[in-house]
Amino acid sequence: MPEGHSIHRLAARHAELFAGEKLQAASPQGRFAEGVARLSGSVLEATEAYGKHLLHHYGGELTLHVHLGLYGKFTDGPGEPPEPVGQVRLRLVSDGHWLDLRGPTACELLTPPELAALRGRLGPDPLREDADPQRAYARISRSPTPLAALLLDQSVVAGTGLIFVTEALFRAGLPPTMPGRGLTRDGWELLWHDLVALMRQAVERGRIDTVRDEHLPEAMGRAARVDRHGGEVYVYRRPGAPCHGCATPVSRGDLAGRNLYWCATCQD
Structure with missing residues (x-):
């Protein structure tokens, strides 16, 4: 399972690729179809990592929560996305880049109360400035x-x-x-x-x-x-x-x- 530094690196990478962009979302695998219907067309405002949890914050208080677990993995690239290979849970596409997520333990949209509950059950993260x-x-x-x-x-x-x-x-x-x-x-x-x-x-x-x-x-x-x-x-x-x-x-x-x-x- 990736340790916290890897998730912080992913948060920075995703912000570099997509922050401020309107993203199109898809779930080639189909397991996140309801989520992408709500997510597609939203603008990614910010990303953050909290421990082993990755968060994408979109307009309208919409937060994508990803926990990679043992088998989850992101891949990304420039230009048009390739044909999906394997079980792609989530695909995000901007005008210039694409991002695929496979095999996560969690891939879900959180409401503000659910996001607060997630933060509340985690201890301080040594990589965060707000850690106590x-x-x-x-x-x-x-x-x-x-x-x-x-x-x-x-x-x-x-x-x-x-x-x-x-x-x-x-x-x-x-x-x-x-x-x-x-x-x-x-x-x-x-x-x-x-x-x-x-x-x-x-x-x-x-x-x-x-x-x-x-x-x-x-x-x-x-x-x-x-x-x-x-x-x-x-x-x-x-x-x-x-x-x-x-x-x-x-x-x-x-x-x-x-x-x-x-x-x-x-x-x-």
Whole structure:
């Protein structure tokens, strides 16, 4: 599932292509036919990302909400759109560009109350200027739930997925299984600011890099990481490999049905 930085990049991309344009909408697959009937001919006023949720705001208080989930994907291009390939849930077309959406978990139009409800159930997003990190800490500081599970809970922090969570906890030297209520306020401030920095960098680069300069391949004389997710990381999907900080084999465990990675020495 895309992490929050990818959704912020999509919001910026869609604004670049379509902001201020009157768009024609279609649902070649047919599953969003009712929605496109209301959407087609509207002007896209703005886009935004909130965690893993993408929002297109149109005139008349009309908001398109997309959650890509595990399989959702956007494609776009200039000029006339090609013949639809696969299950295209939504197609948007302007005078100069087209956009296709396939396989999302959610593709729906929201009323203002429904949009407010969506925002209300999400925690602060480290990539948003309006984020209030203390709202997240209020939940974390009184919870016996493992810290990693809390950070993966989108109602606590919005936009963080397994890569950002495992890597930020490593960088902070915090064990992922530590109860949330064991995290000090100062520890939370440092963790939050690191998440903000890592996620902003990911927006700029289009990939997640979490390794500090002294642990980069050229600094350590090691081979670069080869992985479909790209980027240099400390523990994510590196079970059994030596920790870049202490050479201890990276551990892997299970947390709520998801793989978890950590260094038993650096995060003791």
